[in-house]
């Protein structure tokens with residue numbers, strides 16, 4: 001099978017995603033909707049505030065009754081009722097009257113402003129026994145009123161499709177009395193690590209064995225890019241075991257991602273399994289790292305073979321799979337977080353292959369990480385990667401580079 005160029009492989013994978021997967025929605029209670037992506041536009045169903053309400057504790061007044069009020073020459077109003085938040089008054093204010101009001105309570109008829117309690121004095125008229133309020137400062141019409149619908153009008157767009165729900169946006173939904181939203185359904189991605197040398201992190205390692213890294217890095221890269229990552233553990237480099245594991249993963253997931261066993265070695269059986277139970281669409285991409293990458297299709301689902309080396313596996317997953325995963329769940333296709341930095345050291349790049357090189361950013365400088373693709377510490381050190389075209393053999397120190405940050 002002919003090795004594909006990076007752009008060609010990207011195009012084929014994008015088309016496969018479009019052919020095999022539809023955007024689906026799922027209902028979510030807003031209580032648990034943090035980080036969910038809104039599926040369709042959300043329209044307001046009520047005005048907010050739903051009634052004219054007071055922004056202050058004080059007295060609802062006719063503003064004209066307070067004009068020219070001062071400490072020396074207060075305006076005296078008769079208090080005819082009291083309204084707490086959650087209740088209302090059936091009385092209407094006439095000139096010379098006011099109603100005591102709490103913040104958040106509905107404005108009574110006749111009133112057009114609120115006098116803050118701090119600028120009033122309550123005095124009982126000894127003759128009449130009336131509760132009189134001395135207004136010590138004038139208020140302007142509409143002062144301290146929140147008018148019905150001033151925050152949000154009914155039948156208006158409040159959240160657009162593809163909005164990522166954060167606490168503030170969930171608050172907006174709650175203010176509308178919305179209980180549930182439709183969110184993009186996350187595809188389930190099954191992660192399978194292959195290799196006789198791999199052990200789970202709750203086991204002892206003996207000579208020749210290593211701990212499984214890819215299960216954890218790929219599962220979490222899936223989760224952070226909108227998918228539901230589900231680990232299917234480790235499979236030995238054995239045809240029957242791998243076939244059985246892939247078939248069982250396909251029953252419960254939308255996409256299967258294997259790592260290891262992609263190259264030409266004796267234990268590299270993924271290619272053969274896919275040839276039997278489905279079809280191999282890509283085997284080999286002109287890229288460093290990750291040349292042996294496999295893209296297959298089984299029962300109308302994608303089965304992806306990432307190279308076993310942890311750095312290669314993660315880079316290939318980010319470059320070829322993550323944008324499609326994000327697109328499927330309503331997130332922007334590109335990983336938004338990119339950084340620009342100046343290259344601190346020259347990088348040599350293989351001619352004829354697109355090169356993704358890990359870099360660490362320190363004080364605006366990008367330091368290339370030159371270790372082999374199996375070196376785990378390069379992952380820990382890396383902030384992201386830069387892309388070097390296949391025609392570039394040397395990227396000089398001092399050059400400005402764009403870094404895709406790991407997310």
Ligand SMILES: Nc1nc2c(c(=O)[nH]1)N[C@H]1C(S)=C(S)[C@@H](COP(=O)(O)OP(=O)(O)OC[C@H]3O[C@@H](n4cnc5c(N)ncnc54)[C@H](O)[C@@H]3O)O[C@H]1N2
Pocket residue numbers: 193194195197198210211212213214215259260261262263264265268289290291292306307308309310312373374
């Ligand atoms: N004759 C050739 N040999 C190799 C080629 C080649 O083109 N011709 N390509 C090399 C490159 S590049 C890579 S990358 C690897 C990819 O091979 P596989 O996908 O078959 O991966 P493995 O051989 O199974 O593993 C490679 C390496 O990574 C370690 N590994 C595997 N899985 C995990 C895991 N889950 N966690 C941690 N480490 C893992 C594994 O132990 C090996 O050291 O092939 C080269 N060889």
Ligand code: MOO
Pocket residue numbers: 287288289290291292307309312313373374
């Ligand atoms: O292509 Mo391998 O993936 O260079 O490490």
